[in-house]
Every structure is written in C-alpha cells, then in structure tokens.
Amino acid sequence: MSELELRELQDTEFPIPEDLQNTIAITSLSRLYSWSRRSSLWPMLFGLACCAIEMIGTAASRFDFSRFGMEVMRATPRQADLMIVSGTVTKKMIVPIVRLYNQMPEPKYVLAMGACASGGGPFKEGYSVVSGVDKYIPTDVYVPGCPPTPQALLHGLITLQKLIDGQSLARMDDVPWYGVGPSEPAPVPILGPDIIDPRQMELIRQQAERAALGAGKAAERAALGAGKAAERALPDVIVASNTRGLEAPETVGTAATGVAESEAADGEDPEKARRIAKRLEARARLAARRAAKQGGA
C-alpha cells in the first residue's frame, strides 16, 4: 500500500503524529471495505456496439484503465462486479443482459456507456431498440458521448469509485446488498409480439381489455396525439425502473413496480413478504432523507 493511499484512508477523527502518517492509518471497517472494493473493480468483458471499441481503447496501453484498479476484465459475469453497458441495447439483447446482470454476484454496479445505453441515443426511435438500459436494470453511472472518448469513460469509472466510497456498511438501507437476505433478481423480459417487461403484465392486460372494449391501439394513439406532448396529459403511470442508485427519480415505487411487489407479497412465503416490506420501508426512508436533504439545500 502506497503512502498516498494510506493518507486517503486515514480518518481525520483520530489524529496520528506526522511522522507516523506514512506507516499507520486508523480508519473504519466500512471505509476500508469500500476502498478495497473500489480499487479492484473487475468489469465484465462485454461489448455491445461502437462504444465497445472505445472501451477496448480505454483498456489498451494508451489510456490503460488498470491504472485505476480495473485490472482484469472477466468474460464471465460470476467474476465481475461492474457491467459496462457499452453500446445500443436492443430488445433482443436486453434478455441476455438482464440474465447476465442477475448472474453477477453482489455488490454489483452498472455503468451505461454512451448515449444509446443511457437513453437510446441516435437509435432511440428504432423499433427494436431499448431506450436506455435503465428501463430494465438499475444503473449507477451514465457516461455521455457517442461514443464517449476514453477520457470520458475513465471519468465515469472514477465517478463510480467515488460512489462506492460513499457507500457504507453501517447504513444498511443505502444499497440492497447490505440489507437482509439476497436481493430480488431483475425480472427477465420476454420476447413476445414486442418485448414484455414482466413488471408491466397488469398494464398490458388492461390495455388488452380496453382494446376489447373498442378503444384500440389506433384510438389510443389518436388520443395521445403525436408530436404535441406539451398539450397532452401525461399517462397516469410513469415507470420507475431505477429502484436504487444515484439517479433514482422521485417517482420510486409507482404503480408498475408496486404491482410486481404486491403480487409477490401475496405469495405464501412470509419471509419473502417481510423482506419486501422491509425494503419498501427502507426505500421510503431513503426518499424522505433525500427530500430532507433537498429541502435543506
């Protein structure tokens, strides 16, 4: 461990004599834990599109992200703790991506590299393109660019390191993996006539019912109207796909996610229900804290 890192770790609460600072540091377990985790992030060797080329460029000798601890890229999700979604996510590809995400051991992070992975990018309007990977899996860091330069990706990775630094073992409700029991896997979408998010089954059923009553897709489209968003009333449900992470919208726990959870809670497993209740409670606390923080600022 180098001198510099020791000083980084040192907790200022416990002063250490100047001449010992190069050899001793007193710190919390949580901080040491986060520090070691963020200093050895193993990204998954997983390229999707153009951004993958820049990701390889970042890994290569000129930019070399192993300088920051992303030493090895692992081809298997089971050995990786960071998924760099490097490129356009298509409906056909989101299914394996969610599966891969579920196979990664916790703690795990997702970095959306480039415009496509963040929100669909130039291909957003495409019929088989998913407008952002965060529609299906929670995303921690978004790196803009098309493609982001290696410098931008490095900046994104360092941002992620800072994020990990801020996570604490002591605050159990901060991130799902410090809570009780294993967290729920992300629901794997299904390829039907179009991609189906299992969390939206109820919504799809409702639409089908409405269609049966005569208000078909065409009528719905006319009601919503194209290109006049400003005058149009928002649909009553905006899906919150981000259930954790720094960019979580304030609408956390809206109808769609609520549906999935209430369905799960109806099940016989009381342990599971208790876990879910606890998580919802934690989430509410988190939202309250964030609101308080915003109010203060």
Added chain:
Amino acid sequence: MTEVVAEAKGPEREENLNTAEAGYQSLKERFPDAVSDDAREGYSGILVDATHLPEVATAIRDELGYDYLSSATAVDHLGLEGECLEMVYHAYRTSGGPALVFKAQTDRSAAEIPSVTPVWPGADFQEREAWDLFGIQFPGHPNLKRILLWEGFDGHPLRKDWREPYYEEEHKPFDSRWPGGKVFRAEETNLFGKNVQYPDDFDLGQLADVSDEALYSGLGLGVNVEPLANGSSNGLQTDTIVVNMGPHHPSTHGVFRMVTELRGETIHSLEPVMGYLHRNHEKIGERNAWLHNMPFTDRLDYISSMGNNLGYALAVEQLMSRGARYKAPPYRAEVIRVLMAELTRIVNHLWAVGFLLNDLGAFFTPMLYANNTREKILDVFEAAAGSRLMCNYMRFGGVYKDIPERLRSVANLVNDKIRDLDFMQFLGELVRDAIPRAIDELDDLLTENEILRTRCEGVGILPAETAIAYSTAGPLLRASGVAYDVRRAEPYSIYPDLDFAVCTRPNGDIYDRYLIRIDEMRESVKILKQILPLLEQTAGQEIMPGGKPGAYMPRVPVGEAYGRVENPKGELGYYVVSAGDPKGPQNPWRYHIRATSFINLTVLGTLCQGHKVADVVTILGSIDIVLGEVDR
C-alpha cells in the same frame, strides 16, 4: 488535373454502359414475355416477371457471366407508381464492369417471389432479411426464418404502413423539434413508458417465447435415439450435441451468436444467429433527411467510419448528378477522401490482425501492438473531423472541412501540455515511417510464428467458386484467389490515377486471409505515399464545389442509385431510392445498406463444417465482421 481524370474515366464508362445494355437487350430477346425495361423515371435495369425469375437468373449467371450477386434487397412502393413490393438485384461480373440490375415485383397483400438461392447461394441471408423486414415469401428458400428480429415479432417493420412505437411523423425534421418545437421525452407518449406496442388482440395467456425454439428446431436437440441404437463404425455409441456460443461471448466480435451441432469436437453444422444489434438503420434512414444519414453511416462498421461515409456520399452523388445544378466534388476533396479511406483500411486491418491473434489465444498482447499505431491514425481523424471514431466527415460534393494545419491532441498529455504538432508533418511521418514500421513489426512477429502457422494453414478453406457463389467480398474473396476489388473493377474517386495492386492469395485458408491483410496494408501505404504530394500540391484549393458548404437539405432527383466502395471489410454498397417531392421534405424513400460483414457471414456455416470447435472462433476472426454492420 481534374480534366485529366474526367477524360480517363469518360470513354471507359460509356463502353461499360454498353455492355450492360447489351445484356439487357439479349435478355429481352431471350425472354420476350418475362423481361421488360424498367421505364420509370430515374430507374434503370429490367423488370422480370416473378414467375420466370429462376430461369432469367440462371441465364444471367450462366449465359451473360454475371456470376457475382452483390445485393438483393426489397423496396416497398406503397403509394408510388405501380404499388407493389419489389426485389432489386445487382449482379456483377468478377472480371469487372458495371452492374446488371434486375427487379421482380409482387403484390403487397400476398407477397411471394421465387428464391434465387439455387442460382446464387449468397442471396440466402438477404432474402431472409427481406422476409423479416418486408414480409416477402421466397418459395425455394432452404431456411426462410426471421433473421434480424425474433420469431413471433408483430409485423414487418420496413413496410411503409408499419409504424414504430415512438412514431411521430413520416419525415424529419419533426414539428415537435423544429421550428419552435418543444422537446419532450418519447416515453411520455407511450402508455408503457417504453418503446413497445402490442397488437390489439394480444392475449397474455398465449404468451410464449418461441424465438429459441424456432432456432433449435431442425438441430438435434436432446438425445436422438437412432444413432445411439445403431452405433457408429468404430462401435462407439454417439450422438450429436448442440452447443450455443454467444451472444455474450468474448470471441464473437460483438453480440453475435452461433449455434453449433457437434459430433464429438467436430462441427457438424453451424448456424449464425444475429440481430442482437439490430438498430433499425434503414427505418430511421427513411425518416431522416439525406444528410441526416451521414452520421448514421459512421455507426455501421464503426471501425471504418470514413469508408462508410464515402460509400454513402458516392451513392447520393450518383442520384444528385442527374440534377441540373450538380457539380462534381473538387479534386482536393477526392484526394482527402482517398487519404481518409486508405488510413481507415490500415486502421481496420490492424484491428483485424490483432483480434485474429486474440482468437488464436494470444490474449490481447498482439492487439496492444496493433492498437498503438491505430491510435496515431485516430489522432489524425480527430484533428480532421473532430472525433476519433465517428468521423461524419464526408459530405455530398466533398468533405466537411479541409485538413487542419495543426494537430492538437489532448490524449496522452506530454508534461501536462496538449501536444501541438504540424499536421502534415505528423501525417508524413506516420505514412513514411510509423505505419510501415508497425506493419513490418507485425509481419516479423507473426507471419513465421509456428503456432500461428499450424493453427491457420489449411484451416477454413474457401475455394474461389464458393467464395463467388456466396457473394463474399473483400479480403475474404481475394484470399481465395479472386482478384476482385471495387477500386479496380468499377473505379471511383481518383483511384484510376493511383498505382496500387489488387492483392490476392491462392489458398483461401485462414493464413492467407491473415497475409492478405498485411499485403493490403502495404498497398495502402503505397497509395498514401502518392497522396501526400497531391495534398501538398492542392493545398488551399476548395473542398466543396464553389467553396460553399453543402446544402443542409439537398434536393435529390427522383430515381434509384447503387453506390459502392471497397471498404476494408469488402464491398460496401448503398442502394438509395428517392421519391423526390420537390416541394415537400427531401428524404430517402429507401435507404439500404449492402453490408459486407452480413453477407460474408452467409458462408460461415459451410466454412466451419468438419472443423473443430476451437477453429470456429478463428475462422470467424479471419472473416473479420463487425456487428454494427451485420445487424444494422
């Protein structure tokens, strides 16, 4: 200088036109009932009655000698003259010369055109794509399944009356954005907050993901009792096993998937599965204005974006040249275009060689060597175009900007200072010294390497006839001994004036496909060395006709055009159709990309048969695909 070029090109072109005309004439005489001229304004070639297509296609190949089917694609003429679905075929002779264009039309409601795969097996994937995106049935096709989308998808999206979930308007720029529009999130217009739509009669009770089932049907899934009972010749009771590779696999060069059926470790059959990066270039391209598509072409073969730009610019210039006010690109623009295209070739081949070694198991070390020089070339691109990868540099009629005087790079700061170098000096050193040295270094380290030779020699042999029949292109075709290079076969830009050889290798194995890339890099350096003095001579001359920037919404006359270039991976073609409403918005009616990587994969199954699993990865690496172009 410009006049000289025009003279050199002129007579040749006329003569070539005559040969194509002669072909049309003889076909009309031979099949008076089935063949007629395509008389629509701006269109060329012949219309073939769909029922007679197999005979006419055979005659085109065997009697007229058009042995190479470059492109087969569909166009939806909904609302245009003679409302129909149309298949457009571009056939070439491998000895060179222009295309013989023939078309077959079919009714939109019951679209059906006989398959030409018995004549040109290279049409296999292209017809599957036409089925997938247009819903045209091809009787006689051996394996007509969806290719880019999944089995069970609702509708055929490239039909003009099919609308995507985020549909706003037919043409860009959308009213919601310009002029004075308010930007909104497309998610807000969709009930599901996502890019999805479901048919009205969609029954969740019937929900079943059939995509994988359809894929595996026909392959020996599970234990097949018959071979077990009979036993094989050596007394062992064996069965085949299906192994799936990808779409997440470190050696598939992206999100590509192969389903293999193995007998022991030997490949019995292999089916490429794609569409995991299907980004709807063509549907989006039809909504875009002509120039909007230029940055999208960057993202096709994202390793060689400059080459993609050039192909698209050539195709649209072909259409525009029929207009009254068209001016050809100035000479300096052509010089810069060739400069960029050849640098791109070197970038691509360095990358391909590096990754081929990756596939052989030399994990990333040769790649780092190759990437070093590539990065220097990317600095040139960054200085000229503003972006390392997605250059978006060419325009209709020239290039976006002249090459700069200084090269400033923020990558790898030297003593915390931005490097500030003389561009021409940097380029000169690169071309005369750094690139040749890098090629020699790779050559020294790899070519005589024993492991590389043992793994590559005699593996994945592609005979010349098969290569032509399967419409392979580029290094893959030339490594099989076919000297076919669009730069010579149907020259464009200033290539006729340049001295370079079309490299070929006789054996058609992986080793030859590696060697040909080294050869081609050397030829590219030779071209670049001729370009350098031309750049200096033309310094200060205009790069767009009249020195003005190109029109934002250029007027493109009605008609069709097929522009093609020799991209590093092979022939890249753009088939563009303009319906040309002079008052309304100017958008392509059809924007099709003849993607080399996609068509080169047609032969993969055949190529891998009988080889070991480990060789499949190397064979794929030697084809050199990029998924952005495969799936589009």
